[in-house]
Amino acid sequence: MxxxxxxxxxxxxxxxxxxxxxxxxxxxxxPRPDPIYWHGDESRPVIALTFDDGPSARFTPQILTVLAHYRIHATFFLLGRHAWRYPQVVQALSAQGHEIGNHTYSHPDLTKVHQATLAREIEQTESVLGQLGVRLNGLFRPPYSKLSHDAVGYVKRTGGKIILWNVDSGDWQGYPATTIVQRVLNNLKNGAIVVLHDNNEYDNANRQPTVDALRLLLPQIQQKGFRCRTVSELLGGY
Ligand SMILES: [Zn+2]
Structure with missing residues (x-):
């Protein structure tokens, strides 16, 4: 027994x-799927506005004023070197409830850097933002939307999300405000992630057309019945 x-x-x-x-x-x-997102839920009229390359002391505050007027929260993918230069603007973004993501420290092409440089670019920006009291949600946008195997692996290992877009405003091409508005409206759809830019004047970029376009665009987006949310809200489905 x-x-x-x-x-x-x-x-x-x-x-x-x-x-x-x-x-x-x-x-x-x-294999786990790569955490790369071009859009959110395509069955609901919810979209996310995103701004890259800032913050700027000149253009970001103007964008904040327009967003506040329409009670819209957006997601800003900041460069560490600009965040370091304009800490008050970063804190204003955070205080006004906008979401902040990582766009590297100095905007390199990630297909041309070594793994150590890639990690440093991401971590330096995390460090600057952390010192400014910003709470990060693990959102990362690669410069020029160029992704390497190393970059995807890094974000995957650290539990982050790579956020691309499916509506390009084209503001980076120097279009006037009316063209930017038409490009966004013509391509707007449920779950869209829209990319705009609020570059620093330090890079000689003029983003006044982006600011002017937003003033025209936001009431029309709302009239069409779309709700604007942050990227995390869009992907989280709430
Ligand atoms: Zn960029």
Missing amino acids: FYNNSCYFQVLIGLVILFCLGVLLSEYLT
């Missing part, structure tokens, strides 16, 4: 160990 019970017990332990190994192996062998 004792012998039989012991055997039964050993077989049971063996089966449990095999089961655990199977679970571990399948976890290891099943």
Whole structure:
């Protein structure tokens, strides 16, 4: 009797160990999808406005005024070097409830940098923003939307999300405000992520057309029945 019970017990332990190994192996062998997002839920009229390359002492405050007028929260993908230069603007963004994401420190092409540089670019920006009391949600946008295997791997390992877009305002091409408005309205759809820019004047970029376009665009977006949310809200489905 004792012998039989012991055997039964050993077989049971063996089966449990095999089961655990199977679970571990399948976890290891099943590739997790890359955390790359171009849009949110396409069944609901919710969109996210995103701004890259800031903050700027000249243009970001104007954008904040327009967004506040329409009670809209957006997501700003900041460059660390600009955040360091304009801490008050970063704090205003945060205080007004906008979401902040990481756009690297100095805007390199990530397909041309070594892994150590990639990590430094992301971590330096996290450090600057952390010192300014910004709470990050793990959102990352690669400069020029260029992604390398290393960059995807890094964001995946750190549990972040890579945020691209499916509506390009074209403001980076120097279009006038009316063209920017038309480009966005013509392509707007449920779940859209719209990319705009609030570059620093330090880079000689003039974003006044972007500011003027927003003034025309926001009432029309709302009239069409779209609600604007931050990227995390859009992806979280609330
Ligand atoms: Zn950029």
